[in-house]
Amino acid sequence: MAKKREIDVYREWLGITDETRPPDYYTLLRLKKFEDDVQVIRRNYRKLNAHVRKYATGDYADESQQLLNELARAMLCLTDAQRKREYDATLGRKVEEPWRRRTLEEILLAGKVVTPEQIEKARRFADAVGIEMRDALVQQKLAEPEVVMQAYAESVGMPYIDLRETQIDTDLISKIPARMAKQHSCIPVMIDDGQLLVASPNPINPETEEELRLRYDMPVRSVLCTPASINLALQHYFSQQQQQQQQTASAASQPAASSAPRATARPTSTLSAEEASKLGVKYGLVGFNFTVMALMIVQYLLHVPGSVGEVFSMIVRAVIPAVLVGGGIYGYYFWKH
Known part of the structure; x- marks a missing residue:
């Protein structure tokens, strides 16, 4: 078998002629020194990431993966406001006057992702429902989730990563x-x-x-x-982990359980516990409301209340079972997922 040729991945794949190895993050991502535009940094990273992935299945798969990791580390550093200031200082950048970080709304408006009217619509929805502005924009389908999350990350000075x-x-x-x-x-x-x-x-x-x-x-x-x-x-990596654990446990208990009836495996949920809890609250409230309404109607049909005290008693008799129903629904969703 022919020996694999050694290559300089920086020069041959990225066109970096500077002999400094490893190159600094700006050189690695083909950026001008001290570039501050987060969108430019992410755009260059995506282009280089896609280019280096072309070599991921060939003879240089290991080199490709190592370089992909370097690109990711560079992008994550330069899109993290605090780490970028620290990194720039090591490259000799002088400390500048304090700057104000742009808000989520300012970033989206500057990028012409949404209009002022859409921002106002999302703000009213967020205030009414009690959720964050970023979630309101997504739930109202005013912008793509990836775009909103990237803008949110920039607004709070944190890096964004595309797990795909x-x-x-x-x-x-x-x-x-x-x-x-x-x-x-x-x-x-x-x-x-x-x-x-x-x-x-x-x-x-x-x-x-x-x-x-x-x-x-x-x-x-x-x-x-x-x-x-x-x-x-989570579904991809932890479903595999759970399957391996189940196989290991099954193999260990196989001799003792050979004559026992085979139990049906419970399917793995695709929801996180946090999402399952939210669903439990949502449907638990629905169950609670319907139970109260149904019991109040039944009691009213059986006996028309003649005083405030009787009305209060009817409410109590309706609420107690409704709490049990709502709690049971919440517990079911939380346990199931």
Whole structure:
């Protein structure tokens, strides 16, 4: 077999003629030095990511994966406001006057993603329902989820990652229980500069961050992604993990259970625990309301109340069973998923 030719991936794949190895993040992503436009940084990253992936199945698959990881680390650093300032300082950038980070609305308006009227519509919906502006924009279908999440990440100074374009380190998956990952809608992606990068649609809360730090014995850094991409990743990686655990348990118990009837396996849910909890609350409230209405109607048909005290008694007799029904529905959804 012919020996594989050694190549300089920076020069041959990315056209980087500078002899400094490894190149700095701006050179690696083909950016002007100290580029601050997050959209330009992400656009260059996507182009280079797609180009390097062409070599992922050939003789240079290992080199391709290593370079893809480098590109991802560069993009995540340069789209993280705090880390970018620290990194730029190491390259000699002078500290400039404090700047104001743009809001989600300003970013979307500047990019002509939405109109002022659509922003106002989303704001009214968010206030009425009690949700964040980014969720209101998506639920009202005023902008694509990926575009909204990228703008939100920029507005809060956090990096955004597209899990479809990112190779997740499978060695990290085995260290986090599936239930924990689904409950908090998070997944470990890679280790960068001694920190564990964890993708989630929301910043990781302090309690979860501390538990992950103890499990992996290293600091944790959050990166944002869309809810749809995290659900797909959780389904893909943790369904495999659960299947392997079930196969191992089945093999271990096979001699003792050979004569026992075979139990039907419970299907794996595609929902995270957080989403299942929301569904439980939603349908639990529906069950509660319908139960109250039905019992009030039945009581009224049987006996027309003649005083305020009787009305109050009817309400109590309707509410107590309704609470049990609503709680049962919530518990069913939470347990099932």
